Amino acid sequence: MSKVVTRFAPSPTGTLHIGGVRTALFNYIYAKQNNGEFLVRIEDTDRERSTKAYEKNILDTLSSIGLSPDKKPINQSERNDIYIKAAEQIIASGDAYWCDCSEEDLEKMRNQQMADGKKPMYDGRSRRLGLERSSKTVLRLATPEDGEIVVNDMIRGEIRFNNAELDDLILLRSDGTPTYHLCNVVDDFEQGVTTVIRGEDHISNTPRQIHIQNALGYPALEYAHLPLVLGPDKKRLSKRHAATSLEEYKDMGYLDSAILNSLARLGWSGGDKEVFYIDDLIKDFDIKDVQKAGAIFDITKLDWLNAQHLSHLSLESFIEHIKPFAKKINIDINDHQNAHLLIASMRTSENTLFDIAKALRPYFMDVSDYDEKAIERFLSNGTKNLEDICDLLETIDEWNEEQIDLLLKEYQTNNNLKVPEVNQPIRIALTGSTKSPSLGLTLTFFDKKEAVSRIRKLKSFLS
RNA sequence: GUCCCGUUCGUCUAGAGGCCUAGGACACCGGGUUUUCAUCCCGGCAACAGGGGUUCGACUCCCCUACGGGAUGCCA
Numbered sequence: 069m070s071k072v073v074t075r076f077a078p079s080p081t082g083t084l085h086i087g088g089v090r091t092a093l094f095n096y097i098y099a100k101q102n103n104g105e106f107l108v109r110i111e112d113t114d115r116e117r118s119t120k121a122y123e124k125n126i127l128d129t130l131s132s133i134g135l136s137p138d139k140k141p142i143n144q145s146e147r148n149d150i151y152i153k154a155a156e157q158i159i160a161s162g163d164a165y166w167c168d169c170s171e172e173d174l175e176k177m178r179n180q181q182m183a184d185g186k187k188p189m190y191d192g193r194s195r196r197l198g199l200e201r202s203s204k205t206v207l208r209l210a211t212p213e214d215g216e217i218v219v220n221d222m223i224r225g226e227i228r229f230n231n232a233e234l235d236d237l238i239l240l241r242s243d244g245t246p247t248y249h250l251c252n253v254v255d256d257f258e259q260g261v262t263t264v265i266r267g268e269d270h271i272s273n274t275p276r277q278i279h280i281q282n283a284l285g286y287p288a289l290e291y292a293h294l295p296l297v298l299g300p301d302k303k304r305l306s307k308r309h310a311a312t313s314l315e316e317y318k319d320m321g322y323l324d325s326a327i328l329n330s331l332a333r334l335g336w337s338g339g340d341k342e343v344f345y346i347d348d349l350i351k352d353f354d355i356k357d358v359q360k361a362g363a364i365f366d367i368t369k370l371d372w373l374n375a376q377h378l379s380h381l382s383l384e385s386f387i388e389h390i391k392p393f394a395k396k397i398n399i400d401i402n403d404h405q406n407a408h409l410l411i412a413s414m415r416t417s418e419n420t421l422f423d424i425a426k427a428l429r430p431y432f433m434d435v436s437d438y439d440e441k442a443i444e445r446f447l448s449n450g451t452k453n454l455e456d457i458c459d460l461l462e463t464i465d466e467w468n469e470e471q472i473d474l475l476l477k478e479y480q481t482n483n484n485l486k487v488p489e490v491n492q493p494i495r496i497a498l499t500g501s502t503k504s505p506s507l508g509l510t511l512t513f514f515d516k517k518e519a520v521s522r523i524r525k526l527k528s529f530l531s
Numbered sequence: 532g533u534c535c536c537g538u539u540c541g542u543c544u545a546g547a548g549g550c551c552u553a554g555g556a557c558a559c560c561g562g563g564u565u566u567u568c569a570u571c572c573c574g575g576c577a578a579c580a581g582g583g584g585u586u587c588g589a590c591u592c593c594c595c596u597a598c599g600g601g602a603u604g605c606c607a
Contacts, residue, residue, distance in 0.1 A: 079607045114606055171605075178603090187533035188603060206605055224536070233534055241605040248607050272535055272602040295537080295600095302599060330543090333556090337544050340555045359544075362600065366542045369557050379570080416570045427569095476566085487566040495567065503568035 072104030073261045076130075076137075077252070079111040080123035083313040084130060086365070087267070087297040087305055090331040093349075094294060094358075095265045096135045097332075100350045107259055108137040112145045113251055129314045133324045134346060142259070144251045151246035154254045154284060155207055155239050163283040164239055166205040167194035189235035207240035209279060217275040222292040223358050229275040237276050249273065253280040256289060263290040265355070268362075269304075292355050295335050296362040305365050321393050321421030322370060326377040330370040335359040343376050371419040378421070383412055393425040399432045410513050413505040430499040431513050435522065438529065439501045446492040446502070451527050453485070454493045458523040467516045473508035497526035 076092040078084070092108075099106040108130065112118035127141060144151075158164040169177075169190075178188035190208070199205060212231045219227045239250045246254075256264065271293050281288065299309030311317060317327055329344050336359065338344065338352040381389065387401060390411065394401055401407050410431055418424045447454070457479060464471050480490045491507045498519065504510040511519050 077607090081607080111607060117606080174605090182532060185532055189533090227535070229535075235603090238605055243605080245605090247605070252607085267601090268536065269601055270607095273607095293536085298600085300542090304600085333543065335543085337555090339545075342543095342556055361537050363544090364542060366557075369543060372557055375570085414569090417568075473566090480566085491566060501568085505568085506566070508566095 070262060071260075072099055072102035072263055073107060073259065074099040074104065074263045074265055075107040075109055075256070075259060075261050076135075077109040077111050077255075077266075078126050079114060079117075080119060080126055081114065081117040082122055083315060084126045085305075085312050086314055086317065086327070086331060087312075088126075089130075089133065089135070089314050089327070090297060090334065091266060091294060092130060092135050093328055093331055094292075094353075094355065097346075097349050097353050098263060098265060098292075098355055099138075101353065104262070105138040106135070107139055107261065108141040109255055109259065110141055110143045110145075111248070111251065112143055113246065113248060115145070118145070125315070129318075132318070133314065133328065142255070144255065147251075147255070148246065150258065151251050151254055152240075152244075155246060155250060158209065158239065158280075158283045159207070161283060163210050164207050165195055165197075165210055165236075166199040166201050167208045167236075168199055168202065168205045169194060170204075187233065189233075190237075192236050195236065204242055206238045206242050208236040209239055209276075209283060211236050211276075211279050217278050219271075219274045219278070219291055221271075222290065222355050224293065224360055227271065227274075229272075231275075231279075234275055234279070239280070249277055249280060253277050253284070253286065257281070257284070257286045261289065263292070265292045265294065268293040268295055292358070295359055297331075297334060298362045298364045300364055302362065302364065310365065310367060317370075319422075321423065321425070322374050323377045323389070323421075326370065326374040329377065330373050333369070333373075334363040334365060343373065343380075375416070375419045378415065378419075383408060383415075386415055387411055390421050390425055393421045394428060396422070397425060397429065399425065399428060403432060404513070406513060409509075413509060417503070430501075430504075435498070435500040435525075437500050438496055438526065442492065442496050442502045443530070446488070446496065447530060451493075451530055453479075453483075453490060454497065454523060454527055456483075457490065457494060458520055458527070461511075461516065461523075462520055464516065467512065469508040469512050472511050476507065493526075494523060497523040 074095040076088070076095050078088055096106045098104075108127070110123055110126075112123065130136070155164070174190065177191060181188045194208070195210060211234050215231050217229045217231065219229070221227055237249055238247050240246055274291060278288070297305045299305045301309070305312060311320070314327070318324070325345055328346060328349075332344060332349050332353065333342070336353065336357055341352075344352070378386065387408070391401055401411070404410055410428070414424060414427060417427045457476070460475055460479060461472070464475060476490055479485075480487060492502050494507060495502050495504050495510065498504065498510060498514065514522065
C-alpha cells in the first residue's frame with residue numbers, strides 16, 4: 069500500500085475554529101501513526117470571504133499548537149490552471165456538458181420540485197442539448213443516472229447513495245472559475261492524498277466527489293467522517309455558545325496539550341484513561357473507534373484536563389508558562405524574592421494559567437479590595453486580635469514560617485481562640501480574601517514591614 | 532418536503548447477544564486530609580428515546596415511530 073497522506077483543508081473565512089483543530093488533529097494523528105504525511109491546503113476559492121489575515125491566523129495557530137504540516141501548504145487560488153485542465157479532460161471524455169439555465173429558472177424548478185414533495189435538484193434539462201460554451205454557461209458533470217455509489221467510511225461503515233438522487237453538479241462557473249468539488253478532488257489527487265478525514269457535514273458531498281474522481285480516472289480514497297462538535301443546544305458549536313477560536317482558548321490560559329486532549333476525547337475514548345498527550349494519542353487512537361454521534365463541547369472537562377496537564381509540568385516549566393499571563397496584568401514574576409515557593413504553593417489554586425496569574429496579584433501589588441463577606445464574618449467583632457497580632461509580629465526577629473507559626477499558635481492558645489479567628493483576619497489584610505496558602509507561609513511571601521503595613525491598612529480601613 | 536447520518540447518566544464515554552445489579556471520567560452532593568482555599572483521598576446521585584420483532588436470552592441484530600443533526604448553492 070502506498071504511503072498514507074492526510075490533509076486538513078480549511079477555507080480562510082474566519083479564525084481557526086476548535087472544531088477545525090479537532091479535524092486537523094485527527095488527520096495529523098492518523099498520518100503519524102501510519103508513518104505518513106499530514107498536509108494542509110487552503111481552500112480560498114471563495115474570493116469574497118477569504119482573507120490573507122485569516123489564512124495567516126489558521127496557519128500560525130495550527131503550528132503553534134503543534135500540528136504543523138509536513139509540506140508547505142498550498143493555496144487553491146493559485147492553482148486555477150490545474151483545475152481548468154482537469155475540467156477540459158472531463159469535457160474531452162464526454163462526462164461534462166455546458167448548461168445555460170438561469171438562476172431564476174433553477175429557482176423555479178426547485179420550488180416546483182419541493183411543492184411536489186421531491187428532492188430539489190437540477191433535472192439535467194441541458195444535458196442533451198449540446199450547447200456551446202458562452203459567457204452564460206456553466207460546466208456540469210454528467211452524473212450516471214442509475215446505479216449507486218457506496219462510500220466505505222472508516223467510522224460509519226458502508227453508506228449508499230442512489231445516483232438518481234444526485235444531480236449534475238457545476239464544475240466551472242459561468243465566469244470560468246472552478247467550484248469547490250472540482251478543486252477538492254483535483255487537489256486530493258495532485259497532493260497524493262490517500263485518506264480524507266473531515267466533518268460529517270461532508271458526507272453527502274462524498275458521492276459527488278467520487279463521480280468527479282471517476283470521470284478523471286483517479287484512484288479511490290479512504291474516508292472517515294467525523295461527528296460534529298456541538299453546543300449545548302446540539303447545534304454546531306458557534307460563537308453563540310462559547311469561544312470558538314483556538315487562540316481564545318490559548319489566551320485564557322489553557323495548555324496546548326490540554327486543548328488537544330480535550331478535543332481528542334470529544335468523540336473518542338481510550339478505555340478508562342483520560343489524560344493523553346499527543347504521543348499517547350498516536351499510540352492509542354484508532355479512527356475506527358470514533359463515535360458516530362455529535363459531541364457537545366463542555367468546557368468544565370477542559371478545565372479539569374487543564375489542571376491535570378498543569379500539574380504534570382515541572383515547576384520551572386510552569387513558571388515559564390505563567391509568565392506571559394502574569395505580564396498581561398502587569399506582574400513580573402521576577403519581582404518577587406520568593407517567586408518559586410509562592411508559585412509552587414499557588415499553582416493549583418485555579419484551572420487556567422490566566423486565572424492563576426490573577427490569583428497571584430495580592431503578592432505583587434497592593435490590596436485595595438477586601439472581600440465583604442469575609443470581613444463581615446471574621447471582623448465584625450472588632451479588630452483587637454488584628455492589632456494584637458500585628459504588634460506581636462513586629463517583635464519577631466527571624467521572619468520565617470516556623471517562628472511565625474509558633475507565635476500565632478501561642479496567641480491562639482493564650483487567648484483561647486479558634487484558629488480561623490486568628491488567621492482569617494490576617495489573610496484578609498494580606499490578600500483581601502480568606503484564601504491563601506498556609507498562613508505562616510503566606511506571611512513570608514511579604515517581608516515583615518509589608519505584612520505589618522497591610523494589617524494596619526486593613527485596621528484603618530475598618531475604623 | 533426529499534436524501535443522508537445519528538440517539539447509553541446533566542456532559543464526554545465503556546459496552547461487538549449472556550461477563551450489565553449497565554463500567555469510567557467531568558460536573559454536582561456528602562465525608563476525610565489541609566489552622567482557610569485549592570490540591571488530594573473516600574462515598575453518593577444519575578442513563579440504554581419509544582414500540583414491535585429475531586432469540587432460550589438483547590444496550591448489543593432487524594423493522595417502524597419519535598426526536599436531533601447534516602445536506603439539499605454558479606459557498607466551502
